[in-house]
Amino acid sequence: MTDILYVIYPWVKSLHIMAVISWMAGLFYLPRLFVYHVEKAQAVNGAEQIFFEMEDKLLRVIMRPAMIVTWICGLIMVFTPGIVGWDWTWPWVKGAAVIGMTWFHHWLMARRKDFVEGQNTLTGRQFRMMNEVPTILMITIVLAVVLKF
Template identity: 75%
Template structure:
């Protein structure tokens, strides 16, 4: 009974998963870029720091966190669908490790956002530019894991 429901819902869950991942990734790419401008430009305009704080907070709260949660829930539902994942292969483990790393990066970015809010940012624009590459590298591993099944 439950297996039939999981098979019936699978294309819908997979579709929702892909849409949520796209939204989550957009935020993971954009937030470090906002931090670059926050570090390099915000102090030059009187109201800019408050505007950056609001933009960063809304990006995390309204887009990134819900998208991450939906990505995880749908991903777990797909994993629980019988016959979808062969745990004897390497790819589910590389994808899983990369998704955990992506989640850690998400939380790391949120901690940096809170640091900005508290006036405790210690990173430079260059460092945030470099951190902007982390989600790209993780995305490559995730996509290759799922599609090529390496």
């Protein structure tokens, strides 16, 4: 089993990076869609339905599959012997940040549900502020992995 993990490692790592890019794109874009949904949807007849569809497809077609692939590939790499030393700090920092990223993903799903049910209470400004969460987590992850602190 170990031999196969070493053989597929470059492919898994490549797929992981591609999935992370896709997931992050969604995590950056969906809060921005929420900003426009709050601030602009009522101004144009039928726009709210367009926002519902865009938000739903972004979550279901791009973000959820990308998150799942990110996690699967990440776990495969973690279980590849010699890749991660658990006595190092960086894997723990990255792991905590990835869990934070996953929490944020689920928080966004809950906010979308609020929109659909007509129960959104957040403002465009609040969504703009929450749009910084994935940026902070991304910086933390990249620095942890590259600098290996």
